[in-house]
Amino acid sequence: MNASYEWLKAIVPFDYTPEQLRDLITARCCPVDELVRLRADLASVVVGQVVEAGAHPDSDHLWVTKVDAGKGELLDVVCGAPNVKVGAKYPFAAAGTTLPGGLKLEKRKIRGATSNGMLCSARELGLGEEHDGILELNTNLPPGAPFLDAMPVGDTRIVVDVTPNRPDLLSHVGIAREIAAATGGTAALPTLDGATAKVPAAARGDREGSAGPVRVTLEDPEGCPRLTGVFIRGVKVGPSPAWLVERLVAVGSRSINNVVDATNYMLHEVGQPMHAYDAKLLAGPAIVARRARAGETLRTLDGVNRTLDPSMTVIADAERAQGVAGVMGGSTSEVSDATTDIFLEVAYFDPSSIRRTRRALQLSTDASYRFERGVDIEGIPRALERAAQLLIAVAGGSIEGAPIDLYPVPRHALSITIDSARVAKLLGEPVAEPDIATLLAPVGFAVGAFANARASVTVPTWRPDVTQSVDLVEEIARLRGYDSFSNELRPFRRGTVPNSPLAVLTKRVRERCVSAGLLEALSMPFVRGGDDSHVKLANPMAEDEGYLRRDLLETLAKRAEHNLAQRHRDVRLFEIGSVFAPTPAGLPREEMRVAAIVLGHRHPPHWSDTSAPDFDEWDAKGLAELIATAIGGAAQTELRAAPDSSALWEVAIYGEARGVVRRLALDAPVWAPAAFGVEITLVHVSSAPVAPPGQSKLEHPDLGAPTSHFNFKPFPSTPSTFVDVALLVPNDLAVSRVESVIREASGELLESLSLLSEYRGAGIAEGFRSVAWRLTFRHPERTLRDKEVAGRRDKLLRTLEGELGVRQRTT
């Protein structure tokens, strides 16, 4: 909503500056986005002080002056004004400035004397016709200060960000009402020049009636609960008077002609959109509010041919639609220079219906914006009367017959009971009963007498948002001022909700990833997709973002590629985020996952080690173990060979396949190192409804069962003994298989088994590798004898040969 500071002032007197008014509206109603000085064209004009003035040697009416314009040096300026005085201050436009009207000042010579700018008259600044002399400023501001600070001229546009619940603020009257409530003043519509025509009382009717010669019919009272109109004969269409143009320009609207401008003026002043038809172009002449016929077409004022449907309400003549009700008029009956007779329609249209129509037509207008939020249905007769008077004042003509007012089901003002005890309870501080009335009355609420803490409050018809007592609580709070309530922290009871296991797990995994040297990435979940394996969006923002990711690596790989494109060679990223898989019906299956990508140097290169190695598969496997053990603990985590070639390993947690480790094929430059990815599911996030609407399904509050517990093992006091074995392992036999045989054959005294090395090449037969392990044995109570260890070793070697055909390496 664009409001004009001057227009508001014409409705309610106040002493606020535009900035103070902005703060007032923000504190009591809704935020102000912006203040726009409408004379911004004067922004570069400054205060200039004449320091010297002497007669021009070559002219009898020019002066050569020296002007201090705050630039640190005095400027030579030639001036033709008879009233120039040394020491006085004037508006000064330096060379380079463009004045209103488009005159660009340049440094030039006037009869041989240099002039670096101009001392300005009121007319040169577009501030009036006065041009007998330059404009002397009565100001304390120093030279160089903006002229607009010295002499605030021109209106200020106040751009109010009106919330959807407050249609009453979409007019100057509505905002003025709030200002009046703050100042204790009274808002009253200003008298308009010549708007004194006597408007006869409207003829009331249900479904039909006449305004002058125009037959008016209400066929769709659902879409149009109230339809009023007046017939005016003999108007002369032409330009609007200057004051009217100025008002419209101030709110950012364009002057079209006096008739249309009058209706627009009313829209901005009282918030009631209205439409003027050229009555001679109406078949009948008739006006009908009805549903559009299937396939009915209409060329709207913006020149677009639109196809309508029966869900939409139209204003038609006897033959065809002449406007989309409440949205935009049609071009056939548009007011033009030739128009002499007018039918002015002022109506209330159903907000939901307007919203559906303007969305279907993708056509939002000042009118639809207001109807959609709800105009004041009871204010329509007053709006019609004032509009007719204004129209006649600016375009002439006279009312023929009486206005018509079709209003089959009058609305009753809503009454709400307010309970002062409940107000105090919700707000946390009592508000005295007399104060409640004092706060509410100035903005239109009628508060009855309190009895037993209760009173009946009648809601003004321009406040469709106020329907129950909590709405009045908000009114009381905002009118008293939110900041007038205490900020005192009061005691509270501890809540029953345990921390979400998802949040706890996510935090633990994130800490683990950060400690592993990874950087947390954030990527959008939208992918190109294009197949049934991805969840499809119904209304995507772009064609290549039509689906949701199914795997985190899908989008994280793009982030790695972005880094390669930025010539970053060492990339270590992780992300925790949601992935989505389609289900046959209903919402997608959603999982919270963690993914990591590593490529480049394993450690930051150091000068002591010129052969700094790159990340390889084993780093990726280790990273997967590190992350997986933050989820399930070491005992529950296993990395096993992936079942197919799309991945290297499968990450199993609690025996369930929960993730993968894989090589990544990135869209990468040739110098890019090999990339590896890890992705592990943290949890399945249920989207199943907790309970049916209006019901709850309360769970027993469980403030967190202790999660993973492990038992401390006493550390041994006896010495350990180790043996190293080197085995010839066939290439196609998994080391993990050999290890499981070693563990089994070594018995419970085997404390640890660690792989020392793998060797292929000279001395080792083709198809084999030499793998060496160290087996550490320990007896919990005594020192092992060498014999015992040697015996186990021998048994182990026999078992290996027997079960796997694996022998010791002998060289």
Added chain:
Amino acid sequence: MSTTLADLVAQLDAFRDATLAQLAVADSLDALEAVRASSVGRTRGALNDYKAQLPKLAGADKPTFGARFNAVKVELEAAIDARHAALSASAPAAAALDLSMPARRQWRGAKHPVTIVLEEIEGIFRDLGFTIATGPEAEHEWYNFGALNFPPDHPAMDMHDTLYLERGGLLRTHTSPVQIRTLQSYPPPIRIIAPGNVFRRDFFDASHAPMFAQIEGMAVDEGISFVDLKATLANFANRFFGETKTRFRPSFFPFTEPSAEMDVACRICNGAGCATCKQTGWVEILGCGMMHPAVLESAGVDSQKYSGWAFGMGPARMALQRFGIPDIRIQYDSDIAFLEQFAQ
């Protein structure tokens, strides 16, 4: 030297341990060479003495000791090699180290700036008695709108340009559905915050993204009031921003009544007015309000008995302010030149 197997092995092990200890303190290549010569050295090495004992052992013990001997020899040689490599790398000797040279570093990880801000917010609310709740990102329309008192065909819907899923449901436009899920699951008193990603059909620009983090908060109990709301959030602001002025002003959300927005004094200009705060001296931080009775009822909570307040704020934009990041898009690039700056 004794010649029983057990004694011999014990001595060999003791020798090994002693030699390893000497290696550990050998801090120059010369010192290392001395240790090498005296242990495994071909001529003067003490290990030779153990080998010489072999023939004196009983026949059955010979292979056992032989294997043991070899293992120790291999281990010591490997340890000497490793020490040699280490000393060569850091040579010259300790006395000659140029200590000004850079350290050997590890990659340092970092949380995303939005996470840093989120965790800070969570920490403050944890101190105020709040726990963390979560919910799905793909939601039912009822949880996202219906339960939150959004009337159908109402302009309030324009505040939430929604991404819908083809097979039904939507991507949640705010974290407020978690209010309903939590209220349906647990009895009051409830004090939760709910961080998570939300989605709007907003095209990328310097301050908008189609997905961004939000954090929801809710307190429900008997007698919860507007003063509690103001007090808790002002307390939060003072802890998050440092001692600061706050301002509460009217706003509109279908799910709260009264509705409010909280501003804090602009940190750039200290309230004087600048481009950041659009000359107002205030920066909007969060939307909040007393929970609408219809919302409590839709989750099966008796709105006569209980009242509550809720808020929602955007850590992504707060991260822009906190770290002076000029454009929200940088947060989604995941450029390591950006992320590494947060590896403190």
